[in-house]
Amino acid sequence: MSESAVSSPVSIDVDGETTVSGLLTLPHEADWLYVLAHGAGAGMHHPFLDRLAGILAARRIGTLRYQFPFMEAGRRRPDPPGRAVAAVRAAVRAASRLVPGLAVVAGGKSFGARMTSTAQAEEPLPGVRALVCVGFPLHPPGRPGRERATHLSRIRVPMLLLQGTRDRLADLAELRPVVQDSGGRVTLHVVEGGDHGFGVLKRSGRTAADVLDELGDTIRTWIDEGQAVPPRTR
Numbered sequence: 001m002s003e004s005a006v007s008s009p010v011s012i013d014v015d016g017e018t019t020v021s022g023l024l025t026l027p028h029e030a031d032w033l034y035v036l037a038h039g040a041g042a043g044m045h046h047p048f049l050d051r052l053a054g055i056l057a058a059r060r061i062g063t064l065r066y067q068f069p070f071m072e073a074g075r076r077r078p079d080p081p082g083r084a085v086a087a088v089r090a091a092v093r094a095a096s097r098l099v100p101g102l103a104v105v106a107g108g109k110s111f112g113a114r115m116t117s118t119a120q121a122e123e124p125l126p127g128v129r130a131l132v133c134v135g136f137p138l139h140p141p142g143r144p145g146r147e148r149a150t151h152l153s154r155i156r157v158p159m160l161l162l163q164g165t166r167d168r169l170a171d172l173a174e175l176r177p178v179v180q181d182s183g184g185r186v187t188l189h190v191v192e193g194g195d196h197g198f199g200v201l202k203r204s205g206r207t208a209a210d211v212l213d214e215l216g217d218t219i220r221t222w223i224d225e226g227q228a229v230p231p232r233t234r
Helices: 047-057 081-098 111-122 147-154 172-180 208-224
Strands: 005-013 019-027 032-037 061-066 103-109 128-134 159-164 186-191
Touching: 005 047, 005 061, 005 081, 019 047, 019 081, 032 047, 032 081, 032 111, 047 061, 047 208, 061 081, 061 208, 081 103, 081 111, 103 111, 111 128, 111 147, 128 208, 147 172, 159 172, 159 208, 172 186, 186 208
Parallel strands: 032 061, 032 103, 103 128, 128 159, 159 186
Antiparallel strands: 005 019, 019 061
16 A cells, blocks of 8 residues: 555445445645445455555555445355445445545446446436446346447446456456447456466466456546546536
8 A cells, every 4th residue: 555545444324324434545746536345256355456556556546445245244255236226325425425626436356347337327317427337237248249248338438348358257358349339438458368367367467466467557548638527518
């Protein structure tokens, strides 16, 4: 974690009956906040998300991580979409309350990316300027298809997809047509040799730190180039 960043636990009210934990990591000179949802198999404290939050903090991007209700309750089965979407919306509301002066992007890792994009497709998330999806789960392992991406066509804010070439949940031959059909709203960044967790083989000559730096640099550059600003506001 960046030495200049401060992490604070927060509590997020989902629906008046369910409360989930969150963790706000805020570098002192932050100019953006990334509302970052976890995947289906591990919560917001997964080492990958810890390291990603630190990498982003070093690039002046704060993060608000949070638990989905199933993870907060210690269950293995992910929440149904409606419940997960409610958690996404609650986290975005919390972000605007906790750091009202920062520009916001939303998204997450795998399941978190899919549920955030689903929320945005159903009804725009207030104040969210763009989506950043880290390892979008396009299809089940070994079953290439595009059905899980049909909702992306209804999203009008810019999207950044970060995908590994060895990701068994996102065959690039299936993903690239989705990007091409987006009318320029979707940017795809491919991490050479990365699997679904962005792990790389030793023979690649790259380390986990190298990959995280690539992810952090890509997100920061994409934002700085103005891609996180919806076309109508440019």
